[in-house]
Amino acid sequence: MSDPASDRLSRLRAAMRPAGVDVVAVVPGANMRYLAGLEIHLSERLALAFIPAEGQPAMVLPTLETPRARSQARFPISFYSWDDTQGPFGALSRCVADLGLAGKQAGVEYTAMRVLELRGIEQAAPGIRTVDATPLIAELRMVKDHEELAAMRRAVRVVEEALGAAVAQIRAGMTERELAAIWEREMRARGGEPSFGTNVASGPNAANPHHSNGDRAFQAGDLIIMDGGVWNDGYTSDITRTIALGQPSEQARAIYDLVQAANAAGRMYARPEATGEEIDHAARKVIADGGYGQYFIHRTGHGLGLEVHEPPYIVAGSQEPLTPGTTFTIEPGVYVEGVCGVRIEDDVVITTEGAESLTSFERDLIIV
Numbered sequence: 438m439s440d441p442a443s444d445r446l447s448r449l450r451a452a453m454r455p456a457g458v459d460v461v462a463v464v465p466g467a468n469m470r471y472l473a474g475l476e477i478h479l480s481e482r483l484a485l486a487f488i489p490a491e492g493q494p495a496m497v498l499p500t501l502e503t504p505r506a507r508s509q510a511r512f513p514i515s516f517y518s519w520d521d522t523q524g525p526f527g528a529l530s531r532c533v534a535d536l537g538l539a540g541k542q543a544g545v546e547y548t549a550m551r552v553l554e555l556r557g558i559e560q561a562a563p564g565i566r567t568v569d570a571t572p573l574i575a576e577l578r579m580v581k582d583h584e585e586l587a588a589m590r591r592a593v594r595v596v597e598e599a600l601g602a603a604v605a606q607i608r609a610g611m612t613e614r615e616l617a618a619i620w621e622r623e624m625r626a627r628g629g630e631p632s633f634g635t636n637v638a639s640g641p642n643a644a645n646p647h648h649s650n651g652d653r654a655f656q657a658g659d660l661i662i663m664d665g666g667v668w669n670d671g672y673t674s675d676i677t678r679t680i681a682l683g684q685p686s687e688q689a690r691a692i693y694d695l696v697q698a699a700n701a702a703g704r705m706y707a708r709p710e711a712t713g714e715e716i717d718h719a720a721r722k723v724i725a726d727g728g729y730g731q732y733f734i735h736r737t738g739h740g741l742g743l744e745v746h747e748p749p750y751i752v753a754g755s756q757e758p759l760t761p762g763t764t765f766t767i768e769p770g771v772y773v774e775g776v777c778g779v780r781i782e783d784d785v786v787i788t789t790e791g792a793e794s795l796t797s798f799e800r801d802l803i804i805v
């Protein structure tokens with residue numbers, strides 16, 4: 438079996454050439470972790486990895502980070518260290534000169550790179566041009582290998598076991614904040630650090646998909662949306678279930694059944710060659726046909742992996758055919774102001790035949 442990191446490097450280089458990108462420069466974060474295996478903290482201290490289309494990758498980073506980076510790096514890297522008395526620009530200039538980047542085309546991360554790094558590169562390499570490398574790297578990251586999928590399966594298992602334990606503790610009078618804290622405690626007890634702000638929205642609050650956990654106490658008849666995920670080896674899970682406290686109203690029950698059917702339709706439609714737009718449409722059509730189309734006010738899902746939100750997006754306009762190994766969520770919802778909200782979210786992976794749901798927590802309405 439080939440080493441995943443050097444495989445990623447050769448896949449990145451294969452994508453760089455046709456795009457006319459001579460070098461990719463990444464800052465600490467998900468892309469650096471993915472490409473080089475390096476867990477460097479993004480701080481005010483400049484750290485930059487350069488991956489040239491040919492030749493050895495190079496890295497500028499603080500001296501205090503260098504030993505750790507050297508031991509983590511999954512392929513040979515030339516290090517250009519700097520300390521606090523020197524500042525980063527000498528090391529950066531030497532690195533950029535050795536790579537011969539003046540006048541070249543560099544791929545950089547438009548949403549992650551700061552003015553600090555960009556100005557530094559531009560000053561060190563006169564005439565360098567920059568393009569956005571984010572789509573190039575995202576394309577690679579979308580398709581997960583065996584190791585990445587194994588990490589995601591563990592992240593799913595932990596969050597689901599914790600969800601089961603938290604649901605069993607729901608009581609009338611408990612608040613949203615309390616239930617979120619209980620769920621997070623159950624995640625941590627199983628070794629999973631929450632990967633985003635665990636969200637609990639109850640009763641009429643659940644009709645706002647951006648509600649932040651409050652002190653509303655649960656009442657009989659509430660639907661309670663619970664949305665959470667955990668990290669495992671750098672990969673995340675993301676699940677939502679909607680739980681009833683006592684019998685819900687007839688309308689709330691009907692909405693639940695509709696969202697459940699939409700979730701199933703999205704999962705059924707997911708297969709190789711399907712596009713994000715088609716999967717979104719499959720889920721959305723169920724809700725529209727049921728008369729609640731105007732209340733499904735967000736995309737059907739998002740890619741999932743090293744980040745909680747990453748490509749592909751399951752939404753109109755997403756027209757790239759999906760390939761086996763691609764992981765994303767399917768999370769249709771209906772939100773009726775003053776009444777209730779329902780969302781059911783699963784994490785799926787495209788397989789050679791269709792799609793497999795990594796999440797398997799009960800989807801039929803649980804009434805506690």
Ligand code: CO
Nearest residue numbers: 664675676677
């Ligand atoms: Co979620």
Ligand code: CO
Nearest residue numbers: 675766768782
């Ligand atoms: Co999600």
